[in-house]
Structures are given as C-alpha cells and as structure tokens.
Amino acid sequence: MPLVTTTKMFEDAYKGGYAVGAFNVNNMEIIQGIVQGAQKLNAPLILQVSKGARAYANHTYLVKLVEAAVETTGLPIALHLDHGPDFETCKACIDGGFTSVMIDGSSLPYEENIAVTKKVVEYAHAHGVVVEGELGRLAGVEDDVKVSAEDSSYTRPEEVFDFVSRTGVDSLAIAIGTSHGAYKFKPGQDPKIRIDILEEVEKQLPGFPIVLHGASSVIPEFVDEINRYGGKMDNAIGIPESELRKAAEHAVCKINIDSDLRLAMTAAIRKYMAENPSHFDPRQYLAPAREAIQGMVEHKITDVLGCAGKA
Ligand code: G3H
Numbered sequence: 001m002p003l004v005t006t007t008k009m010f011e012d013a014y015k016g017g018y019a020v021g022a023f024n025v026n027n028m029e030i031i032q033g034i035v036q037g038a039q040k041l042n043a044p045l046i047l048q049v050s051k052g053a054r055a056y057a058n059h060t061y062l063v064k065l066v067e068a069a070v071e072t073t074g075l076p077i078a079l080h081l082d083h084g085p086d087f088e089t090c091k092a093c094i095d096g097g098f099t100s101v102m103i104d105g106s107s108l109p110y111e112e113n114i115a116v117t118k119k120v121v122e123y124a125h126a127h128g129v130v131v132e133g134e135l136g137r138l139a140g141v142e143d144d145v146k147v148s149a150e151d152s153s154y155t156r157p158e159e160v161f162d163f164v165s166r167t168g169v170d171s172l173a174i175a176i177g178t179s180h181g182a183y184k185f186k187p188g189q190d191p192k193i194r195i196d197i198l199e200e201v202e203k204q205l206p207g208f209p210i211v212l213h214g215a216s217s218v219i220p221e222f223v224d225e226i227n228r229y230g231g232k233m234d235n236a237i238g239i240p241e242s243e244l245r246k247a248a249e250h251a252v253c254k255i256n257i258d259s260d261l262r263l264a265m266t267a268a269i270r271k272y273m274a275e276n277p278s279h280f281d282p283r284q285y286l287a288p289a290r291e292a293i294q295g296m297v298e299h300k301i302t303d304v305l306g307c308a309g310k311a
C-alpha cells in the first residue's frame with residue numbers, strides 16, 4: 001500500500017469515537033520506534049515532519065525513510081507537514097511526496113489566515129493532497145516561534161464554519177487549552193481541556209475532523225528518569241491523558257504528540273549512558289531509545305487514542 005491521505009482515517013475515527021496519532025519524526029530511530037509500535041497494534045498512523053525536522057534531517061531523507069516504513073509494514077500511513085509556515089513550504093511538501101499538509105496561519109489576522117489557507121487548499125487538492133488549517137492560538141514553543149500564555153487564545157466557535165467553508169480545508173486544528181512543549185501548565189494550575197468549546201465547534205461543524213496540537217502528557221515517570229540521570233526538568237507538566245481520551249471520543253480525529261516521544265527517548269539515552277559510561281557505539285544507546293519510543297507509541301495507541309486494531 002502506498003502512502004495514504006487522512007481522508008478515510010478521519011471518517012473511520014469520527015464514526016468510531018477514536019483518534020489517530022500524529023507523531024513527529026526527525027530521524028530513522030524515531031520512525032522505526034513509532035512504526036513498530038503501530039504495527040504491533042495494527043493502528044493507522046500519521047507521521048509528521050516540521051519545518052525544523054526538514055532543516056535537520058533533509059526532506060528527501062525523511063520521505064525515503066517514511067516510504068521504507070510503508071513498504072516494510074503495509075500499514076496505512078500518511079506523511080504530513082506539521083505547522084507549514086507559508087505557501088512555499090506547503091508546495092514543496094506537496095510536490096515532494098507528502099499526502100497531507102498543515103498551513104498554520106493561526107498567528108495571522110483572520111482574513112489573511114483564510115487567504116493563505118485557501119491558496120494552499122487549491123494547490124493541494126489539485127494534487128490529491130489534504131490540508132489541515134488552524135484557528136485559535138496555542139501557547140508554547142514550536143520551531144523558533146514561542147507563544148506566551150498571554151498571547152494564546154481559544155478558538156472562537158462562531159468562526160469555524162465560516163473558516164472551513166471559505167477555505168475548503170479537510171481538517172481543523174483548534175486551541176482549547178493544550179499547548180506545545182513540556183511546560184504546559186504552571187504548578188497549581190488546573191490542566192484541563194475546554195471540552196465545552198470542542199462541543200460548540202462540533203455543533204457548528206457536524207462530522208468534521210478536528211485536530212489537537214500540543215497533546216503530550218509529559219508523563220512524570222519519564223521526567224523523573226531524566227532528572228535521576230543528571231537532567232534538570234523542573235515543573236514540566238502536560239495535559240492529563242484522561243482529558244485527551246475524552247477529546248478523542250468527541251470530534252478530535254488527530255492528536256499530535258512530539259514532546260512525550262522526546263522525553264521517552266532522552267530518558268532512555270540518559271539512563272543508558274549513566275549505566276554504561278565507557279560505551280561509545282551510538283547503536284548501543286539508540287537501540288534502547290528506539291524501544292522507548294515504541295513503548296510510548298503503544299501506550300498512546302492503547303490508552304489515549306483508542307485506535308488499536310483500526311488499520
Ligand atoms: O509543534 C511542534 C512540534 O513539536 C515540532 O517541533 O518544530 O521543534 O520540530 P519542532
């Protein structure tokens with residue numbers, strides 16, 4: 001099976017009350033760990049590549065690695081551009097083998113967001129590629145952009161129908177309380193998703209797939225492991241998995257997870273290096289890192305996304 005778009009995945013996920021995991025990829029071990037987890041549980045998969053990932057690993061390397069994942073597993077896998085910053089980057093990915101792109105105009109004024117998103121949709125659809133847009137602004141860090149909590153803003157449900165109908169997007173990312181990175185809430189804050197906003201959005205867009213960014217839970221076990229082996233990550237707090245499970249049962253069909261993979265990988269490498277100070281073969285510490293990624297993905301598929309057996 002070649003790379004697929006997310007169209008059927010999202011139709012099935014919406015009807016089935018589950019979500020598909022969209023995991024960020026930057027190198028071979030990360031791709032292998034994710035894919036092995038999804039294969040073991042027969043889950044559909046979205047592998048997503050940020051602007052930073054393309055700069056780090058090279059577009060062609062990542063596409064070929066993802067193609068290898070498709071060839072070796074036979075799973076339905078979509079290759080998605082995460083947070084496309086402009087039309088040119090989206091076009092490069094559409095021309096260069098991606099099956100899905102996000103155009104992130106969420107920091108632009110509303111009409112400018114519509115204009116750039118519509119332009120990407122027209123080009124993408126003419127090439128058989130689907131498009132995710134974004135309305136509302138998440139806090140946190142992604143690529144070189146840092147959005148403070150004060151500058152973030154929830155999606156306004158009264159805008160979503162207008163945005164989707166005027167742009168023609170295939171899915172919509174909304175801001176309902178999640179944020180990027182490992183420091184999503186301050187100690188003492190209530191880490192909650194605004195399910196009420198999600199429900200309002202659903203009423204405006206019945207049957208339409210919604211996307212949640214910034215959906216890592218920053219599982220304390222992994223942060224503790226990093227700190228135990230020389231790291232320093234104080235007050236790292238994510239979004240509880242029970243909150244995400246609720247969202248997946250609603251209209252959320254795609255849940256983006258990157259930070260939890262980074263934490264699992266870093267914890268495994270720190271532990272390995274601390275316990276084996278004389279080792280210097282990268283395969284020795286990258287193998288447990290890959291296994292840790294696989295374990296994290298299996299956990300997400302089973303306990304958060306609910307998409308095991310849905311490939
Ligand atoms: O939302 C952003 C993702 O976590 C990707 O992060 O831009 O550092 O590759 P990155």
Ligand code: 13P
Pocket residue numbers: 024082083179180181182212213214215216217256257258259260
């Ligand atoms: P996290 O930082 O919560 O993993 O979010 C990832 C993301 O939204 C990628 O687009």
Ligand code: ZN
Pocket residue numbers: 083142180213214256
């Ligand atoms: Zn994101």
